[in-house]
Amino acid sequence: MSPAPSFETPASEAQPSAHPRPIAVLVDREGLGDSLLKLPFLRAVRRAYPDHPVWWIATHQTSMARELAPFMRPLLANVIENAGITTPPLPVIANLRKLPPFEMVFDSRTRGLTVLLARLFLKHRGFYCCLPGYLFSSRRPPGRFSRPRGIAARMLSLAEAAIGGPADWEGGLPVSDAARAFAAATLPDGATYVGLAPGSREPRKNWPRERFAALAERLAASGRTPVVFIGPQETAVRDELRRAAPSAIFPDTTARLELAVAIAERLAAAVANDSGIGHLLAATRTPLVSLFGPTEVARWAPFTRHGIVVSAKDFGGDTMEHIPVDAAFAAVETLLAQDGRPGR
Structure with missing residues (x-):
């Protein structure tokens, strides 16, 4: 059984009442991609309200307290998991x-x-919450009466509701000099690198490995260098590829x-399944298929x-096998032609 959640204010956040109240963000269970x-x-809220510490409060587990914790230190003052609020x-x-008074609450849940x-x-x-029609919210985003379908856009609309206008959301992820040195030694200047991320937690979301291999060779034949991201449990995939x-x-x-993240910063583009690493590549501003x-x-x-x-539905099906190599390669060519990031 998980230990009971602690709602004690951390010593670093114990403040006189005259100090700014924290901001609460309530979330369900979050994997890497969800976070x-x-x-x-989160970037938009921190920029709009820099004096208010942000508490991230999860009903179960959240990657904000796990894989992403090193990146979140400048953004989050407190992360609570298994909060017992469902x-x-x-x-x-x-x-x-038991929780303290908050300046505002953003509830991402939908029950x-x-x-x-x-x-x-x-x-x-x-x-501010994500229910249909922004039910129970203090106000809606300007000019919007229905919530966006996409998770990211929906959350961003809550920030816009609080701010009362457009939100400043763009940015990357902080990386140490040591990590950048590793990436520079691994991917030296002078080549155009294209990332390939063949994994995900769900096999049904994985493009066949032989097609990733074919795409890698197609990229190499066009003068690009493929760079493959392999997870710690994917040794067999690495050897096969x-x-x-x-x-x-x-x-x-x-x-x-x-x-x-440091490797991703040196890519001219990348191709990924619907996966956590795909969302990570997007968060590093890597042009992404x-x-x-x-x-x-x-x-x-x-x-x-x-x-x-590139969706299987565009090719008459809903399984990853319906996506041809030519379509993925053409999408990479389009991104490279747009020059969203200089080639290396």
């Missing part, structure tokens, strides 16, 4: 009342009762997520200004 889709919103109602009310309980029992000066795509580079980024099969593009597409979605 990264909320990163533009069900049953009476313990939820008690846990909500009406849990959102209503937060609205009623958290102390706040403003409340090394045999099938001998022209590719396989950097070892499994020790720290920061190394993958996203491959979608059974999952919904409008809801889960990475949030980026430099991206192309």
Whole structure:
């Protein structure tokens, strides 16, 4: 059984009442991709309200406290997991009342009762949530009456509602000099590198590995250098792709997520499944080709200004096998021609 959540204010955040109240963000269970889709919103809130510390409060686990924790230190003052604010109602009310007064609350959850309980029992000066029609929100985003379908755009609309106008959301992820030195040694200047991310947590979302290998060789034949991202549990995938795509580079980024970010910064473009690494590439502003099969593009597409979605539905199906290599290669060529990031 998980330990009971602690709602004590950290010593570093213990403040006199005259100091700015914190801002609360309430979320459900979050994997890496889920958290990264909320990163533009978080940037926007921190820039709009720099004096208010942000508390990230999760009903279960969140990558904000795990893989992304090193990147979140400048943005988050406190992260609470397993907060006990979902069900049953009476313990939820008690846990909500233990939390401090907030300047505003942003609730990303979509269950009406849990959102209503937060609205009623958290102390706040403003409340913003993702329910249809922005029900229970203090106000709607300017000019908007229905919520966006996409997770990232939906969250960003809550920031716009609080701010009362456009939100400043763009940015990258902080990387140490040591990580950048590793990336520069692995991918020296002078080549045009294209990232390939063949994995995800769900096999149904994975483009066939032989097509990633074929794409790698097609890129190499066109004068680009493929760079393959392999997760710590994907040793068999790495060995198979090394045999099938001998022209590719396989950097070892499994020790720290920061190394993958530093490698991504040196890419001219990338191709990824609907996956956490795909959202990470988007968060680094890498021009990105996203491959979608059974999952919904409008809801889960990475949030980026430099991206192309290639969907199986465009080729008559809803499985990843329907996406041809030619389509992925053409999308990469389009991104490279747009020069969204200088080639290296």
